[in-house]
Amino acid sequence: MPRRPVVDSGRLARWCAEQLGSPPADELFRSGHLSVVVGLRLADGREVVVKIRPDAPRIAACVDIQRRMFQAGYPCPRPLTGAVPFGGELATAEAYVPGGAMLPGTDDPAASFAEALAWLIRLAPRPGEVPALDPAPSWNHGGDELWPRSEEDPDADLNQRPGASWIDEVGRRARDRLRVGGSDVMIGHGDWLAGNLRWNEDSLLVVHDWDSMIVESEDVLVGFAAALYSTGGGADERATVEETERFLDAYGRARGRKLDADELQRAWAAGLWTLAYDAKYQHTVGQPVTVLTERQAGERLRRAGLRTTPPRRRPSS
The missing domain is CATH 3.30.200.20 (Phosphorylase Kinase; domain 1)
Structure with a gap:
């Protein structure tokens, strides 16, 4: 398991005095x-x-x-x-920005989460205006293996853990769909969990975890967020299929243009990939796999324009 930094109180006090003046x-x-x-x-x-x-x-x-x-x-x-x-x-x-609720006080929380992301992507600098954001675990990590090495947990090699082959299969098929199409890359937030946002009634109070900035095409950024956020009230809960659908519809309204058929399929594939990645991590470290089920994966594959079961290979003659 990764080593958590040990923070000595004396070092922290000196660091604050030097860097913050107090x-x-x-x-x-x-x-x-x-x-x-x-x-x-x-x-x-x-x-x-x-x-x-x-x-x-x-x-x-x-x-x-x-x-x-x-x-x-x-x-x-x-x-x-x-x-x-x-x-x-x-x-x-x-x-420090204290306070705020985990969910917005509105009848349509999916729209609030989607509008907050659209606002972020619209204001964010272009990738060429800031230093490189590599490495960030993503479907296009550049390696030959299916899963990237976790940035925060480098000892957890997701590619070497046997079992749960269905997770590898849906992750592979989602990745292969993302290799087709795509638009120009943008900067966005790669960890759009409800626990990283706080709300003041229906207004966005603060977004946290800015270490999670990534560079991806817009449909991938939106797909990640639509799968990660949840209105269930848990900081680490993931979206249901219905919540993802509402988010994608709301994002199109927020940006002033609906996601077209290709963008929608890629967004569903991106969401499935990030859920499969989290599921594979849970499996690798010996935790119960709670972020994705085979049934949910099948429905997300369908919405990504993929067969729910891979075609059978014919035996070679």
Whole structure:
């Protein structure tokens, strides 16, 4: 399993004094699994969040995008530092944005989540305007194997774990569909889970987890989000097929143009790929597979324009 960074309180105090101009006075919270996220009240009264995680070149680009989005008026925490070394790890600081509900107070939450994503993609810089965001686990990771190596959990090799062959099959077929077609790439949020957004009634209060910026075609970005968000109330729940359908319809309205037939199929394939990836990770680390069932996968394959069962191979003569 990956090593969670060990955060020494003395080092953290010195880092805050050097980078933020004030040492911590109180710790508000501490969370994280593969990274450490610490909420602090500084001696000068400011409330900040410091995130310490393994060093990765793409983090600097993610902070750059977050800063540009904040300046453009998108609801995200204001970055207070760049990506700064913290021992052998990397740390960033941002303003603390407390409060908010996990779901918007509206009768059509799918539309709220879709509109928030359309707004983000519209405001985001073009890929050529920021440093590279590689590597980010995705269907087109460039390797010969089906599954990319997890950026946050490099010890979990999804390609070497036997069993659950149906997950590999749907992941492979979704990937093959994504290799056909596609539009120009854009910057978007690759982890559009409900737990990463907070709402003030029907208004978007804040979007978190800006380490998850990725470069993909619009239909893939939308497909990922439509499969990951959920209105069920759990921070890590995934969308039902019906929720995904509502999100895709709402996204078309939000951008002012419906997704055409090819975009819709690719969006369904992208959503299926990311669910299969998460399911394969759960299987690999010995957890129950809860994010995708074979029945759900079959329906998503159908909506991606793919056979629900692969054609039989004829025996060679």
